[in-house]
Structure formats: structure tokens, C-alpha cells
Amino acid sequence: MLPHPALHASHGGIWIADGDGTRPIGRGEAIRIAADTPVIMLNAPLVGQRLGYAELSGLDLLELFAFVHPARFTVPTPQGFARAVDISPPETDADVAAFLREAAAALLAVVAGDWAEREGAWTTAQALARARWPWAPTLAGRLTAPATNERLLFTRLPEWEEAAPRPAPRTVTIEPHEAEERLVRLTGQGAEVRPGQRAYAAAAAAAFGPRPMREAPAVVLAEAGTGIGKTLGYLAPASLWAAKAGGAVWISTYTKALQRQLGQETERLFPDAAARRAKVVTRKGRENYLCLLNLEDALQGGFAGRAAILAQLVARWAAYSADGDMVGGDLPGWLPTLFRRNGSTALTDRRGECIYAGCPHYRKCFIERAARASVEADIVIANHALVMVNAARGRELATRPTRYVFDEGHHLFDAADSMFSAALTGQETIELRRWILGPESGGRGRRRGLQARLSDVASYDEQGGVAIQDAIDAARHLASDGWIGRLAEGAPFGPIEHLLAAVRGLTYARAEQPGDAGYGLETELAEPTPALIEAAAPAAAALDALVRPLVTLGKRLEAVLAEAPDWMDGPARARIEGAIASIGWRAETVAAWLALLARIGGPVDPDFVDWLVVDRVEGREYDIGLRRHWLDPTRPFAQVVLKPAHGALVTSATLTGGGDWDTAEARIGTPHLARGPARFEAPSPFDYPNQAEVLVVTDVKRGDLGALANAYARLIVAAGGGTLGLFTAIRRLRVVHARIADRLAREGLPLHAQHVDPIDTGTLVDIFRDDPHASLLGTDALRDGVDVPGRSLRLVVMEGVPWPKPTVLHAARRLAGGGSAYDDRLVRARLAQAFGRLIRRADDCGSFVMLSAAMPSRLLTAFPPGVPIVRVTLDEAVARVAQRLSTGARIGHGVAPLDA
Known part of the structure; x- marks a missing residue:
């Protein structure tokens, strides 16, 4: 066991563990101990925030994990870390400090032997010692110098090779029955038959037919409710077309979470890992990737202090990374956040300074490798922003895609709005x-x-x-x-x-107001x-x-x-x-x-x-x-992206959310095409009337932050955690979190919050997903694209109606789009997206609570047909949530509904 003490701080208390055991301590003593001696912690910035001492530093287990196991992820909680190092997790908050010492010993035991990522560890440790990394003295006695020189990062990375230009895709037709047969092979013969999914795959095939005339792509708009299985539904015709035509299909998403999910789903297409690497490529904007020239500058003295330590850990990661993606790839999202202001942005090409072939690392560049790999790939997983940038000003003119799938298609308007501004x-x-x-x-x-x-x-x-x-x-x-x-x-x-x-x-x-x-x-x-x-x-x-x-x-x-x-x-x-x-x-x-x-x-x-x-x-x-x-950003989107394409599938679970098909078309840009799109709709197979209910709370006064915080706390306790709290303003989120975090901790219910915890959003969602007792507060980023099935998310609480902000831009579009009807469409879409977080699979059940007595009845059509919608007091809402969720029971499945 290490001689260093371990410190754990949560909303439930502060504990220190050393050779004499574990004891609770006060905040002042904890800060003094951490300042006087190296202390083992898990996520030092988070511990420092809870102690009110932002500059806290010490022996952070997450940094040690990033050194020992680069390009691996662990949920940065005691339970997640226990699984990562294969030891028993702590049972209570008071046991965490002692657990941290045990976890450190387990991780250092790995270093003392042979392990998969040993190569390069000794060289990196020497550089980290020069940068005064707190773990370096502890590692010094456990790592031995290699018998031969370790290969350095810049020689270890493979070089990409030039290839002959890929021929233009052949003209082929994908028949609906072919798409269905391909889907059966992907899902397996023994899989559950989903009629909606098969119909979806057949309809999606129309987007891969020959283009009938210039600037008139074959466009299919497909709304597939949650649970249809749209990912495999469109991968079936897309992969079939790629194989028959010899071309690449670009699948574009809006969120990094869906990009990761798509990468996992393609394992069904190509079970062999080597074949999958050749046939499936993930592409992002160049600002997401590690720039080797920036890294070299950082390693040679361009960075100092904590930033130099980050550079060494990133260099170690780069040697093992699959693709060099620093944002949503295999670099743990929590690693840059451990270094506060000394973040990773300087290690990427965010300023457009790339010198391309003038760079000494050009042949090893992650960005160039991905670009060239995508030319030969069958499936390219991209995002809306990159697709638009490439179409508008990309260098890859000869390899522009001809077939697109736009998943999360309801975000195309927003992506185009940002791109063409x-x-x-x-x-x-x-x-x-x-x-x-x-x-x-x-x-x-x-x-x-x-x-x-x-x-x-x-x-x-x-x-x-x-x-x-x-x-x-x-x-x-x-x-x-x-x-x-x-x-x-x-x-x-x-x-x-x-x-x-x-x-x-x-x-x-003109704009400043009294009390601004x-x-x-x-x-x-x-x-x-x-x-x-x-x-x-x-x-x-x-x-x-x-x-x-x-x-x-x-x-x-x-x-x-x-x-x-x-x-x-x-x-x-x-x-x-x-x-x-x-x-x-x-x-x-x-x-x-x-x-x-x-x-x-x-x-x-x-x-x-x-x-x-x-x-x-x-x-x-x-x-x-x-x-x-x-005013209408779909005009340049249609001109630059859709018209040059031959076919495009635009799909989402809420494509028409907040309106009808005409509204959906207007927000995608198809009215600007010479040929109208095909439409397809497959409702969700879930039993929403029995799996969910919507509660509109009528007695929480608008603007009363104390009452709002009390409502959140009572509802979270009633549900036993598992709550996603959505806010329309960061200030209110922070106030509510500050008022209820300690209260919930005493109930054994962890609370995490976007814009409060020094943790990236993706990792916050991972933490939330990992612990069914945890709850998460957030804003717009958590309203859409968060996939947390099962008991970890059983209650969604919204603090108010998500009205659009009254900006100059919104006012202009509101005037052009029908006034209040335009606002209503936006709100319905947001409500539909928020409700969509609740039921993700057939055995889920949950409650959706709106803390707003002013919720207009006309907006309630945003929720699936048949879902019980009742206006209740807070007391009644708490009782209904407890009855429905405390045992996982469902209304209609053995539990009678309460009177509304």
C-alpha cells in the first residue's frame, strides 16, 4: 500500500484515508493536508470544486490511468474505476477514500509487470518527471528502462499511402426487397421480426436509385419513431448500394454520441475488425483531431507547467489511438478537463494554420489519413457541419459523395444556419x-x-x-x-x-435595459x-x-x-x-x-x-x-449539398415534430429542389400509454427559485434518482443544483450538472448512465441525442416551457413563419425531443414532468398519442412518480392511475 493519504469529497462529506484508517474531516483541514502533502484523489478539479479550492492538485488517479492505459476509457467514478482496475467497489461514500488507495496500488501493480501498453511508458515517464508530474517519483521505482530504444511516437505511427483515384460509382438500383433481405442478414435469422423496420429499409432504398435529372436528387424523408431500429434500417440499403455501385455512402449525424453509436452498429456489417477499418471511416472537422506538428512543438518546450504534463499524456495516447480524434474519439473526455485552462485546444488545428505537405508529419497526419481512407471506404460516418464544409469549400473535389444519409435530420436547419452565416x-x-x-x-x-x-x-x-x-x-x-x-x-x-x-x-x-x-x-x-x-x-x-x-x-x-x-x-x-x-x-x-x-x-x-x-x-x-x-438557411444547403448529390435519405424520430410534412420539408430545403421528396412514416412500436405519463405541475410559481429547487429535490427523491433535469437557463440550473445537491447526497442520490461540474458533457452522460441512483441536470445539449435506456433514466423533469429566446434572428423568422404558430412548432419539436429521452426500449417506463402551470394545452400534441397527460399539484406529482418508479411498476400493469 502506498504511503500517501487519499482524499474524497462529495456533497455528502469529506474523508481522508491513511495508514491509520479513514476519518471524516472538515473543509479547512482537507485543504491544508492537500497543500502540505501529495494526496491521492479521483478527479482533482471536481474535488477542488467541492472544497472551494479550485487550484487543488495532487496524485490524480485519472491521470495515472491515462498513463497506464492510453486510449482506454473508464467512467470517472469510484464504481467505474473499480471495474477498470478489477477490484471491489466501495459500498458507501465513507469507504471511497480507502478504496482510492487500494485502486492506486492495483494500477501501480500493472506498471510493475508487463502489460499491453508498456511500450513507450519508460520514455514518457522520464519526460513527465522533468515536468514535475506528481506520479513520476512513484513510477520511477516500478518502471525499468527498455533493453532497446523505444520507438518514439513520430516513428511509431503508420504512414498513409497514395492510391489511384477511385472510379465514379456505377449506376445501380436497389430494389425494396433487396434492402429487406440485406436487413435480415444484418439482424440475423433468429432476430425479432420488426415490420416497421423492414418497411423503413424498403422505403430508404429509393434514396439509392439513379438520379432522374440534373440537380434533382432522389430524396426520401423518413420519420421513424424511437424503437423502429432506423440505424440498421438505413445501413441495409446503404451498404448494399456501396457494394454494388463501388461508391461511398456518407452518413451524417448531428451529435458525437450518434457517431460513436453508428461505429458500433457497423460491426454487424463487417464483423472482422481489419475489414471494418478499411470499409468504415469516421470523419470529423479537422479541429477535432490531434495536430502532430502542434504536439511536437508542445513536447519541445512550447508548453510549460501543467500543460506540459497534458502534452506528454496526449503523446502517449496518440501512439495507441485508432484515429487521433480528441473530441469524442478514444481520448477519454475527462482527460483535458483535468488540466482546467491548460486544455487541449492548442494541440488541434483550430486556427486553420495547417501547412499540409509542408509539415514533416504530413504522411502520418491523422486528418490526412482519415480523408484518404474515406475515399476507399463503403461507409463514411460524418456530421452535418463537415458535410456542409466539404461541399462548400472542400479540397476533395474528385471524390465528393453522391449518396447521403442525414440522421438526426431535424437538426439540418440549425447546422445550415451556423454554416452559411x-x-x-x-x-x-x-x-x-x-x-x-x-x-x-x-x-x-x-x-x-x-x-x-x-x-x-x-x-x-x-x-x-x-x-x-x-x-x-x-x-x-x-x-x-x-x-x-x-x-x-x-x-x-x-x-x-x-x-x-x-x-x-x-x-x-438601444439594447441595454435597467437591471441588465x-x-x-x-x-x-x-x-x-x-x-x-x-x-x-x-x-x-x-x-x-x-x-x-x-x-x-x-x-x-x-x-x-x-x-x-x-x-x-x-x-x-x-x-x-x-x-x-x-x-x-x-x-x-x-x-x-x-x-x-x-x-x-x-x-x-x-x-x-x-x-x-x-x-x-x-x-x-x-x-x-x-x-x-x-432568413432561410436551407436555401444554400439545398444549393450546395443536395443539388449536386444523386440521392439523400433524411431521417429522424421527430422529423415532423412540431408541425406537418410541409413544415418538415421547409426545414430541410426540399422545396428548393426541382423534384419533390418521397415521404415515409413508421410510428414507434412502444406502448406509450402504458409505459409513460406526462404530469403538468400547477402549483410551482414561475420565478420562485426556492420552490423550483424544492420541486426538483422531491421528484428526484421520489424516483430514487434516475432523473434528467432540463433547464432553459444556465443561471437557474446553477441555483437549483446549489440548493439541492447536499440534500440529495444525504439520501444517497448523486447529482451531476452540466455547466457546474468540471467534466465534459459526454462524460457526464456516461456517469449518469452508469449509476441508476444518479441524476443529471443540463440544458439544450441534453435535450436531444442522449441515449440512456433502462433504469438509469426513468424521470425527465423540465423547469418550464422551452420557448425560443426572443433574439433578433428569431423575431425575423417568426414574422416570416406565421407568428405564434412558428413558436409553437419549435416548442412542440423541443418537447418531442425531450420526451424522446424517456422511453428508449420496450421494457422502459417513466414519467415526464413539466414544472409549469402555464403549459398551453395546444402544445400537448407534441407527446405521442395516447400518453396520459394530467395537470396535478406537486404533492400529487411526487406521489405518482413514487408509485410508478420506485418499484418500476407501470400504470396499466398492476398499478391503478391516481385521480387527476
């Missing part, structure tokens, strides 16, 4: 300045400007060199470091900062003041002076490619091709800014919604500028 803000302009100029004030790091990235082109092509210099000169007029402080002091510098100052002044004048809580402000771009009009002209001139050399540079690079000089080898060509794409989309961005500035003092464009913003958090400004969104 424009934001002329301080943060956006400063990022562009940094991309063009590179480092301006020294400092460490690998950031390089346009001149450094294209120095060979500048020396070879005189006009290209002039364009680079002109772009550099023009970029100096963009916002620079310290711009927010200068605006606050009334001393902006340059035309863009003067524009932002005018935006800030007008926004405060310090959150973001916005106002319409209507009737601009003379100051704003006067500031717009020089800003437009500055941006015009920037976009012209960027366009010229792009053309000169294309000319250099065509000339193919002797110095241009394969890597140089690839680097220049990447630069052309990167310069092109930045030129498009500046052009969009110019169009937005033309609106100031000019005519209104009915296709767009323009407004001014001051983004703030608790009174602190962090961005200022102008924003432009399409």
Missing part, C-alpha cells in the same frame, strides 16, 4: 490577422504567417510575392491584440476597430446612426484592400501549379493546393463581410437577417460586431 466581429478579424501576419510580438510557438508559408512561391512568382505583401499590409488594418480594452477606453485603432466601437455604442444605446444582468446584447441593423455609417466606409475600404490581393494570390498559385516548375515536387504541390483552398475560403469570408457592410445605410436584403452584437458573460465583454444569417 457571416460574422464580422473583433474575434474573427483578429484570427484572420494572425493567419496572415503570423507572430507579431515574439513568443514561442510554431505560428507562421503567409509570407513564411509561401516563401518559395514569393521568390519564384513576382506577382504572387507582391500579392502576399499587399495582403500583409492590408491585414494591419484589422483588429489587433488588446482591441477590447481600447474600445472600452474610447481609443480604437484602425478602421475596423473604429467600426466595432460604433457598433458597441449603438448596441448599448450583464449578458449579451443585440439590436437590429436598422436606422443606423451617422457614426456607424461614417465608420462603415473606411472599414469597407480596408477589407476591399485585403480581399483583392487574396484573390490575386489564389490565381497566382493556380498559375504556379499549371507551370509546374522544377522545384515543385509532390509535397510542394500538395502544400500549394492546400494554400489555394485556405486562401479561397478566407477571401469568401471577407467578401461576405463586405456584403454585410454594404447593408449599413443601404437597402435591406430580404434574404438575410442582419444585427449588431456585444457578446458578454456576467458583464465581461469578449466579442463585438455584426452578424448576418440567411
